Amino acid sequence: MDHTEEIYRSAREIYAGYGVDTEEALRKLDAIPLSVHAWQGDDVKGFEAAGHALTGGCQVTGNYPGYARNAEELRGDLDVALALIPGKHRVCLQGHQIDRALPGIDRDAFTIRQFSCWLDWARQKGIGMDIAPAFYSHPLLDHGLSLSHPDAGIRRFWIDHAKAIRRIAAEFGRALGTPAVCNEWAPDGFKDIPADRLAPRERLRESLDEIFAETIDESLVLDAVESKLFGIGAESYTVGSHDFYLSYAAKSGKLICLDSGHFHPTESIGDKLSAITAMQGRILLHVSRGVRWDSDHVLVLNDELLSIARETVRCLAAGAQIHIGLDYFDASINRIAAWVVGARNMQKALLCGLLEPFERIRACETDWDFSGRLALGEEARTLPWGAVWNYYCLTRGVPPDAGFMNDIRSYEQEVTLLRG
Numbered sequence: 001m002d003h004t005e006e007i008y009r010s011a012r013e014i015y016a017g018y019g020v021d022t023e024e025a026l027r028k029l030d031a032i033p034l035s036v037h038a039w040q041g042d043d044v045k046g047f048e049a050a051g052h053a054l055t056g057g058c059q060v061t062g063n064y065p066g067y068a069r070n071a072e073e074l075r076g077d078l079d080v081a082l083a084l085i086p087g088k089h090r091v092c093l094q095g096h097q098i099d100r101a102l103p104g105i106d107r108d109a110f111t112i113r114q115f116s117c118w119l120d121w122a123r124q125k126g127i128g129m130d131i132a133p134a135f136y137s138h139p140l141l142d143h144g145l146s147l148s149h150p151d152a153g154i155r156r157f158w159i160d161h162a163k164a165i166r167r168i169a170a171e172f173g174r175a176l177g178t179p180a181v182c183n184e185w186a187p188d189g190f191k192d193i194p195a196d197r198l199a200p201r202e203r204l205r206e207s208l209d210e211i212f213a214e215t216i217d218e219s220l221v222l223d224a225v226e227s228k229l230f231g232i233g234a235e236s237y238t239v240g241s242h243d244f245y246l247s248y249a250a251k252s253g254k255l256i257c258l259d260s261g262h263f264h265p266t267e268s269i270g271d272k273l274s275a276i277t278a279m280q281g282r283i284l285l286h287v288s289r290g291v292r293w294d295s296d297h298v299l300v301l302n303d304e305l306l307s308i309a310r311e312t313v314r315c316l317a318a319g320a321q322i323h324i325g326l327d328y329f330d331a332s333i334n335r336i337a338a339w340v341v342g343a344r345n346m347q348k349a350l351l352c353g354l355l356e357p358f359e360r361i362r363a364c365e366t367d368w369d370f371s372g373r374l375a376l377g378e379e380a381r382t383l384p385w386g387a388v389w390n391y392y393c394l395t396r397g398v399p400p401d402a403g404f405m406n407d408i409r410s411y412e413q414e415v416t417l418l419r420g
């Protein structure tokens with residue numbers, strides 16, 4: 001018997017002693033797709049001929065060689081990353097990660113033509129696609145404003161971009177047989193204290209209403225709206241704040257997108273999941289890691305990630321729809337390693353949640369035995385979930401932790417380091 005399997009059998013017995021079925025946990029993990037964010041591979045540059053600099057309050061730092069210079073290279077890199085993440089996943093694009101730029105066609109006129117190779121690729125791989133408009137890195141993000149700009153012409157450009165991307169999402173949904181999540185995040189905000197906080201929010205609300213006026217069936221597109229506390233250069237006021245979007249989502253039946261880098265560091269995203277599940281029943285997550293600010297570091301297996309994953313697992317079990325998107329970008333390390341390490345950490349956190357002896361911990365709570373709840377919760381942390389994880393990798397045909405860097409290093413030598 002293989003060593004990994006032998007260790008797994010012991011772990012399975014230990015978990016069974018706590019009333020946890022490891023096989024069931026692995027089946028559940030298989031059924032949780034991640035939406036892998038394509039923008040880790042091109043440093044959020046996109047592939048428009050204009051080559052606009054990154055704007056909108058986001059920063060990518062680092063100059064590790066080998067970023068994808070076009071959509072074809074990006075797909076090649078994603079092929080390698082996806083092969084090292086166990087299970088079947090989706091891919092999410094930003095609205096400027098087009099196949100090829102066509103002269104005279106700007107973002108407000110994009111159609112599926114700009115994304116047809118992505119569709120062919122996804123169809124071939126049998127995976128779903130998600131997409132988000134890119135309301136940044138463009139000269140019409142004027143004074144830091146897009147959908148909330150006072151100039152109707154500027155708003156028109158961005159509204160039309162969002163409508164175009166929703167239609168592309170519908171094409172993805174139709175062709176791939178799984179609804180595309182289409183997430184609206186606009187960076188609009190002010191560096192310093194605004195005189196008028198209300199008018200931009202009213203304009204944003206009107207722009208969103210117009211974007212969503214075209215009815216697209218939810219079997220094709222799931223619309224989401226993403227809030228943010230602040231961005232670089234928009235420290236004092238963000239038009240699309242959490243209060244704004246949470247109410248907008250509730251009122252208009254859209255998904256609220258919670259990005260774990262978009263809140264005050266002492267706020268727990270994990271705690272928000274059940275609050276929103278109880279009221280709206282569905283959420284889009286953008287899982288990221290802020291270090292002191294919305295720095296979009298690669299996910300590590302820290303307490304915040306474990307708490308998000310644990311609550312995700314509990315809300316899924318209660319019948320909620322939780323869509324998990326990854327959202328980080330690090331240009332200081334190998335970008336494929338960034339994808340793989342972060343995605344696998346998300347999965348490990350979910351596995352820990354699935355393996356938690358929840359029924360027993362809850363029984364303590366029901367009996368008002370808070371000391372027992374604390375003791376058992378802490379005991380659960382040291383149960384042998386690592387043995388279950390390695391077995392999961394083995395049985396899903398991907399290398400365990402110590403192994404996947406070999407594939408990444410070979411690809412780096414043969415492909416990404418040869419890029420200019």
Ligand SMILES: C[C@H](O)[C@H](O)[C@@H](O)C(=O)CO
Nearest residue numbers: 039044058185259286327
């Ligand atoms: C690339 C964008 O920054 C990202 O998709 C958006 O969701 C965000 O989190 C902006 O901070």
Ligand SMILES: [Mn+2]
Nearest residue numbers: 226259286327
């Ligand atoms: Mn995000």
